[in-house]
Amino acid sequence: MDESRADPAAERQRLRRLRAFTRHEWVVACFSALLLAVAMIWLLPPYAQWVMSAGSIPVRVANPARTIIGDGGDPSGQAWLIAWNGHAVRHGLGGLWNTNAFYPETYGLAFTDSLLGYAPAGLFGSGPDDAILRYNILFVLAFALAYLGGYALVRQLGANRIGAAVAGAVFAFAPWRYGHDGHLNILSTGGIALAVAMLARGHGWSLTQGYRPRRVRPGWALAGWLVAAWQITLGFGIGLPFAYLLAAACLAAVAGWLLTGRPALDRRLILADVAGGLAFAAVTGYLAQIYLRVRELHPETPRSWEYVALFSPTWRGLLAGPRPSLPWGAWHEPARAAMGNAPNEKVLLCGFALYALAAAGLFASIWTVRQRVLLGAGIVVGVLLALGTNGPLYRYLFLYLPGFDGTRTPGRLILWPTLLLGVLAAGLITHLSRRAAAVTGREHARLAARVVTVPLLIVVLFEGMPELDHVALPAAPAALAAAPAPLIVLPSDEGIDLNIALWSTAGFPTMVNGAASISTPDHQAIRDLMQTFPSAPSLDRLRGLGIRSVVVIRDRVLGTPFEAVLRAPPTPGVTRRDIGPDILYTLD
Structure with a gap:
């Protein structure tokens, strides 16, 4: 009798726990990131094209096991890289850097960004067909992680959920990113935002509340360092500026601690930072010495200033979208043609909706005036750096920071202004939500906030929708x-x-x-x-x-x-x- 009464109660308790788990913000955020990435990259564009063409373009959803995203060139090479990394792991890593290609050259894996962090995916499957499917899955997951990272970071800074969703959408689906539809190494940016979010959470810091010692979480800090180390293993194309910014943030934190009278710090946090920082430094140093070895063997590797100039955008690139952008690709074809060679490296459009939201966010926001000024200044500096030889600042990176003379594409630095623009936009969205709730009263506060802000999220997502090619590759002879x-x-x-x-x-x-x-x-x-x-x-x-x-x-x-x-x-x-x-x- 007692058991029959206890079982229904226990079952109800399990159901309550299950509902609580599935409704938890981070479970919802992870699921939403994955669902949104699949929809935006694979499912929705064919239907959007059908609607925009008034039905003249038939709906065709590509087969991820038979086609590869992009032009079939660079994506083929990157699919091979991931497969090779998995193959090397299975065989003991002894020949990791000396790939089966480029014979008799050595260190062939370091002739480009290695994508080493994706090696676990390469453990599954074999042959070209599995390599294509694996690449397509990772391509979608890269966008999902970028969205989740942007969301987590801006949420940690103090924005509400819709504001964080806008920032995540911006970070993952900004139009300029589709100019790199063949460069998974450049699109894999989620670890950057996620690592910074974890580090901020671990140190109990946000924009809205500053440093809160009681909110310190050493485990999150350690996790942030480890995610940052993983991000570096994907390549220095995006990872190099990230490594320098982390180093600069550490120096700024130490300086701030000294200037504020050296307040007491949680010992566990210090241990987490030391352990995590050493792990990050070890991974970065190991990879750096491999690439330096390649530079020693091949002195032609560094790029000349004149060569970088061929790939440097102008300010007009901020207003031009890449060909695979569904809203802007066809309209901006004349603008891209005027850019000359490699227009995909010169289109910097972060989104006109984002520009408008960020501009409004300078005047109405939950961030303080000082924070908004700093965010605006960061955006200006980031844009000037992204202009490469056409701006006044990039030359200092090229001349004085090791590694920057090995890259030809300064336009990729637009990643950082994009993130800051998203933070400004999130501040505005959160402010609008609060104002709408205050005007309508407590009973309808949530509905009013959504009515005001969700349409803005939808606009940002529509502007970030791609029109990607899905190429069927020839079979091996x-x-x-x-x-x-x-x-x-x-x-x-x-x-x-x-x-x-x-x-x-x-x-x-x-x-x-x-x-x-x-x-x-x-x-x-x-x-x-x-x-x-x-x-x-x-x-x-x-x-x-x-x-x-x-x-x-x-x-x-x-x-x-x-x-x-x-x-x-x-x-x-x-x-x-x-x-x-x-x-x-x-x-x-």
Whole structure:
């Protein structure tokens, strides 16, 4: 009798706990981030295009297992990177940096951002099809984490939920980000905002209430440092400025502590900061010495100031969206054409709705006037840095901060003004919510706040909707599977080598082919020489490298300098075999 009474009560208690868990803010935020990313990146754009075209464009939702997001070039190479990292982890990490590509070069993984932090994903699946699906999943998750990171940071600073949602939407779906639809390393920014949010929470600090010793949480501080270290493992393209800003924040915190009379600090917090800071420094230092080694081996790696100028935006870039932006892509085509080469690196549009909200947030906000002035100043400084050679400040980074002379794309620094604009906008949204609640009274406060602010969130999200390409990649040639390694596939150039790298995920054969941010002179020299294959000099070079086979993709060499190989007569010491439409040459 007692058990029958206890069971219903226990069941009700479990249901209450379950409901409380599913309604918890952070559970809702995580679920919303994932759902929003899937909808914004994959599901909603086809329907939005159908509506905007009055039904003339049919609705086609791409298959994530058969197509890859982007143009099929850089995404193929990044899908290979993630697969290689997982392969290296499974085999003990001994050959991590010397990939199967770029043979006989060493440190091939460090020829670009390594995406090493995504290695756990590379443990699952094998071959090109799994690599494509894995890449598409991570692409969506990168946007989900960016939204969640922006939300968490601005919530910690003191904004309400809708304000934080606007900031998260801005940080994840700002139009300029789609100019990098082939650069997962640049889109993977969520760890930055999330780490700062964790560090702020761990130190009991917010914009609205300042430092609160009773709210110190050492565990959160340690977690923030570890997330920051993970972010660095994705690459220095975005991670380098983040590392310098963290160092500057630490110096500012120490200076503030000294100037305020050295107040007592929680010992557990000090231990967490020391342990986490050392972990972050160790990871950053390890990766830095790898890239410095590459620089020593290849002195041509640093970029010249004149080269950076070719990729530097002008202030007009702040008003131009990239081609994959659904609202602005077609409209802004003339503006992009006027930018010259690499317009995807020069479009800096953060969103016109965001500009309006942030501008209004300078005058009406929950942030203090002093905080708004500092946020505005930070935005101005960030924009001037993002202009590269067309601004007055970037030269100081280029000349005096190690690492900045290795990047050609200062426009990516627009990430930081975007985040600050989102903070300003969140301050306004929270202010409007409070005003609406105060005007309508307690009974209708929540409804009034949503009526005023949710439409602004919807506008921001619509402006951030993309029109991404979903490309079906060609299947690997059968001749590649039959070729003994080490091998080279012809033609070889910066474009097709990215596809070849993806094909190589079926077994990771050692090969000469490879494409990345840098192309070494020796690597290019092999490509140039192979245009004469099977000439005597090309065979001598291949045998000297220990190359055992050459795969010729017939339809890809047509119209290229490699086409002469199709008319080559039989060559002593070389066995030719036609496999399907392609050719396999085996060196005896």
